[in-house]
Amino acid sequence: MPYASITGWGEGMPPAVLSNEDLSTFLDTSDEWIITRTGMKERRVSHVSAIEMATVAASRALACAGLDPADLDLIIYGGCSNEEAVPNSASGVQVALGATRAASIDLNTACTSFLYGLTTATAMIRTGVVRNAVVIGVELISRYMDWSNRNVAVLFGDGAAAVVLQATDREEGVIGSVLGCDAESRASLRVRGVGCGYAGKGITFGDTLWDFDGQVIFKHAVKGMSDASGKVLANCGVTADQVDLVVPHQANLRIIEAVAKYAGVPMEKVIVTVHKYGNMSAATVPVSLVEALSLGRIRPGSLILMPAFGGGLTFAALLVRWGERVTPLGTSPRSLSPNTKTALELVSEIRATQDPHGRSRAGLMGVRFVEEGRGAGG
Numbered sequence: 001m002p003y004a005s006i007t008g009w010g011e012g013m014p015p016a017v018l019s020n021e022d023l024s025t026f027l028d029t030s031d032e033w034i035i036t037r038t039g040m041k042e043r044r045v046s047h048v049s050a051i052e053m054a055t056v057a058a059s060r061a062l063a064c065a066g067l068d069p070a071d072l073d074l075i076i077y078g079g080c081s082n083e084e085a086v087p088n089s090a091s092g093v094q095v096a097l098g099a100t101r102a103a104s105i106d107l108n109t110a111c112t113s114f115l116y117g118l119t120t121a122t123a124m125i126r127t128g129v130v131r132n133a134v135v136i137g138v139e140l141i142s143r144y145m146d147w148s149n150r151n152v153a154v155l156f157g158d159g160a161a162a163v164v165l166q167a168t169d170r171e172e173g174v175i176g177s178v179l180g181c182d183a184e185s186r187a188s189l190r191v192r193g194v195g196c197g198y199a200g201k202g203i204t205f206g207d208t209l210w211d212f213d214g215q216v217i218f219k220h221a222v223k224g225m226s227d228a229s230g231k232v233l234a235n236c237g238v239t240a241d242q243v244d245l246v247v248p249h250q251a252n253l254r255i256i257e258a259v260a261k262y263a264g265v266p267m268e269k270v271i272v273t274v275h276k277y278g279n280m281s282a283a284t285v286p287v288s289l290v291e292a293l294s295l296g297r298i299r300p301g302s303l304i305l306m307p308a309f310g311g312g313l314t315f316a317a318l319l320v321r322w323g324e325r326v327t328p329l330g331t332s333p334r335s336l337s338p339n340t341k342t343a344l345e346l347v348s349e350i351r352a353t354q355d356p357h358g359r360s361r362a363g364l365m366g367v368r369f370v371e372e373g374r375g376a377g378g
């Protein structure tokens with residue numbers, strides 16, 4: 001049975017930077033509060049679509065692997081920022097890449113989508129369904145952020161990155177994977193206003209209300225990521241001191257530090273990008289992985305632990321054995337369309353579309369869900 005080596009990697013990060021000071025111009029918050037509670041200093045706001053970010057990331061990953069898009073078998077678009085439900089976003093990436101043979105799947109488990117996608121693509125390669133795949137982690141959260149809510153607006157950012165997987169006989173790529181979901185707590189993180197449950201309620205798309213219980217999520221995040229990390233190491237017969245690098249989900253510096261402590265891995269071995277990019281949900285792990293490679297933090301044969309959690313509340317921990325190559329075979333000429341606006345200008349445009357009189361919000365509050373009424377539905 002073949003393994004699925006990671007042979008290509010690339011990012012599609014938008015350039016506009018939104019600082020804590022920028023957020024303080026329209027929210028009752030401060031640089032000091034945000035840094036102390038989260039470790040975040042900046043995040044990116046995209047001027048292009050999620051599909052464009054994903055396409056640039058995938059194109060760079062394919063060039064890095066030396067793989068022609070026409071030879072690609074599978075695209076997994078991981079994330080919860082879909083432009084449309086039908087057609088799916090992976091098909092948009094497929095047509096933009098010219099990957100005419102590729103099966104195209106959208107996969108949404110919120111922040112864990114990239115790791116669920118990596119596990120899915122690995123399984124499909126190992127069982128012979130496909131020989132190669134692109135797995136993308138991408139989010140465009142700025143377009144449906146509730147910019148009036150300081151509890152969440154300071155935490156998130158936009159971004160994308162992708163990897164290429166290829167069949168190999170060497171024991172490389174994902175060698176262990178633990179996936180799960182604490183669904184009893186699914187109501188602790190809900191974005192009201194996106195989805196067919198809101199149809200016919202007079203709600204404007206993008207004018208959202210976030211149900212967000214930060215402290216509940218924090219506790220589940222630490223437990224879910226720590227337990228899954230312990231399990232994947234045990235399943236693979238690996239001890240914490242054998243791990244060369246941890247590339248965790250980046251939701252909060254304090255969560256990352258707690259998970260590293262439980263896993264028994266020193267912070268020197270942990271990649272941290274949350275100060276630069278905030279929480280990009282599904283994009284945090286692949287963007288951090290690409291950054292680790294560009295910094296020379298990954299060496300041939302490195303053993304890499306990747307824990308994450310997200311809405312659902314889903315959790316995941318993967319163990320990856322890196323291959324021989326840590327440098328790209330080639331580069332892609334693709335880049336994002338030019339941007340002329342500041343991040344604050346981009347956010348102001350989105351805020352202008354959000355209902356200042358709260359009409360959408362009244363509708364959003366009226367929509368009930370399964371766990372609120374235990375089956376009562378919308």
Ligand code: ACO
Pocket residue numbers: 028029030033034037038110111150151152154155189214215217218221251252279281309310311
């Ligand atoms: N600026 C200033 N004050 C704020 C802000 C802000 N941006 N946000 C909240 N506050 C205030 C609140 O109003 C509250 O004030 P009060 O005590 O007077 O009511 C207080 O700060 C909240 O303090 P704490 O609850 O003690 O804050 P905590 O230390 O728990 O940090 C945080 C909050 C950062 C949200 C933390 O709980 C967290 O990181 N949770 C996990 C969040 C997360 O992981 N989200 C991702 C979800 S999954 C995914 O990745 C998609």
